[in-house]
Amino acid sequence: MSLERTSVGLSEPPLSWSSIFGGALVAMATSVFLSLLAAGFGLELSSGGVPSRASLHAFTPETGAIAVAVQVISAAFGGYVAGRLRRIWFSAHADEMHLRDTAHGLIAWALATVVGVGFVMLVATPYAEALAPAVSTTAPPSPADVERATHIAAQSAFFAAVGLILAGFVSAVAARIGGQQAEHMHARYGV
Secondary structure (H helix, E strand, O other), X not given: OOOOOXXXXXXXXXXXXXXXXXXXXXXHHHHXXXXXXXXXXXXXXXXXXXXXXXHHHOOOHHHHHHHHHHHHHHHHHHHHHHHHOOXXXXXXXXXXXXXXXXXXXXXXXXXXXXXXXXXXXXXXXXXXHHHHHHHHOOOOOOHHHHHHHHHHHHHHHHHHXXXXXXXXXXXXXXXHHHHHHHHHXXXXXXX
16 A cells, blocks of 8 residues: 655645644544443543542542543544544655654644643632532541542542543554555545
8 A cells, every 4th residue: 555655845734733623622522422421321420530529539440440441432533533634645754654643643632631621620610619618617527538538539540640641542543543544545546
């Protein structure tokens, strides 16, 4: 499978921002959909990897694994779209195309992650301020409750970090698969 390569020079940009934004949008929408689907099955997942007080209280390793799966599946869809929709690079070497495709996936994943977390923080901030007085009027937690909350927060952070690393990797791989599919379709059908 070889593409006809011509010398295009510097007029061929290495990044296709429209495909990156499209991949990030697909990743965020898939994450919302899968989180809502999990909520429909009775699981409480917080959006964007930002734990809520209720989700930390109900956190279990199974919930963490499902949150990781949501991140990875969303990143795979977003990465594939970012790689599949990018333009064909006629003057790039195969190694360069591999690098560019994986960069498309990583950038789409990073954009989806940063925008998603920023949106959740923007929406959650007014509610956090409204809940602050209610928290201060309750009795102080026992040392056992503090220790349990610390362990749950650490487990939640661990699962979020594992999910982010896996999602970034999967997004890059999926973008390369999408890019190879785009190259294949161009070579076969000229589209």
